[in-house]
Amino acid sequence: MAFALPVIILELALLAIPIGQAVYYSFTRWDGIQSTWIGTANYQRLFGDPNFWRVVLNNVILLAAVPFAILIPLLVAYLLNEHVLGWRFFRSAYFLPTAISWVVIGMVAIRVFAVEGILNHLLAAIGLNIQTDLLSGEYSAMVAVAITFIWSVFGTNTIIFITGMATLDREVYEAARVDGASGFTTFRKITIPLLMRFVQFAFILTLITAFTALFSLIFIMTGGGPGFGSTTLEFYVYQQGFTVGAFGYAAAIGIVLFVVVFGISLAQLRLFRSRLD
């Protein structure tokens, strides 16, 4: 018991009690010093707040990016698993961005999506005469964030899938080849079903990253704008809390985010369990 105390005290003081406080303060008007109980007023205001729904939409856009963040790494991992020339180098190179902060990634992403940026240069180079300006569009800014996000989690997910594929039996593939199955058929009919456990794990990890770890990326790339164009739930908490100073309202948004993330995690656990049984 004594050995468990340090971690218990730490988590109690800085995680358990604060989440309790957040729940309590979400029912108050709070400026950090004085709080007044106002019942469910914060939540009523929140659900009637058009900006909140705009923010939720941005989270939905991120949700829509998750399948891409899974499928692309899955395909690339499949290719890597064929062990073509230099596959070890490829693997290391793909994983390298994992070491880099969202701040740095955001800095580079701005240079890619800017009007005078790399994307437009590329488009011009292949003869397409389109001037994109994703970061200033009310909806396209979120798309730029989502693309950057897909790029960032690519390495992590690829590694997860390679690990998964290493556990698969080579003989199954040989049998499939003997039966005359094409590369794509084996990928779809054998690799994906056998990898389901890893796909689920990557899915949940990616989704939670999308909803809770993109603060810095958004802070650097767009500052949440234009308007609320790229403000997600987690960014909205920061904005309402530390920019506006509405701590009670921000706490309520934080609780909504907590419920969403906790709900996703629990649903995932359930899914995991039922598959194992």
Place this chain on the structure above:
Amino acid sequence: MDPRLRRRASRLVMFLILCVVVVIMLFPFVLMIVTSLRSKDQYIAGSGFSLDSWQQLFVQMPVFQQLLNSSLVTAGGVALILVVSTTGGYAFSKLTFKGSGLVFLAILSGMMVPVQSIIIPVYVDIVNVAKAHVDVLGLDFAVNQVFGINKLLSAIVVYAALGAPFATYLMTTYYRGIPTELVEASVMDGASYWQIFRRVMLPLAIPAITTVAVLQVIQIWDDLLVGLLFLQTPAVRTITVGLAVLQNGRVVSIPLLMAGSLVSALPAIIVYLIFQRNLIQGLTMGVNK
């Protein structure tokens, strides 16, 4: 077509696709390096190279101070995480007590708490605790001398609390793989639980400890939000926060920002290159259990 030839061709296509992906993944590094080697004017003109922006960086930003701050915060956070996760993991795996399963689950659920959901109460709590005065050996001691906003220690404990649940999970599962007989035999020999922990469990857990440390070093080094809130003045900022502030300021020299990005990214990249294996182990540990 000859099947062998077809196989060769398909492998060539695969190789080419993988090459394209490498370009996409490594291009930001090339961009940062090339851009940082230009002055503002050279960048606009698109030709010529100089170390101008690198010199400017050290003028505009206290680079060494902020690298030191980042190192102190990261080292402190990781040390605290290692202390609580190795002891906690030992307790939850080998010294199970009444209700330990439930406590373990509660700590695991900490992994699912988004930092934004707790950061406001944590911030206010730390401000309040820092106002306190304590009596130390008859002397009045103001807590805010060591703890509070703009004190490295406050960021350290927050990082530790955020990283500890996953670290404890990793350590517990690792310790579960070590035979309990080893502990029992040592108890027979008259060793205390503390001695067993120091002489048996810790040395055996070096691989898991390395994994936890590497994951957390990168996590803490790269973080912005906690640093932004708890380390606000230039003297205590971490390099990641310093860089974000620089970008939000009036200086808009892109080569300068790229030089700063490289400086902030380099330590984490070095850690990555040395401990790549441990990082991969840590990331994939969640699925294999």
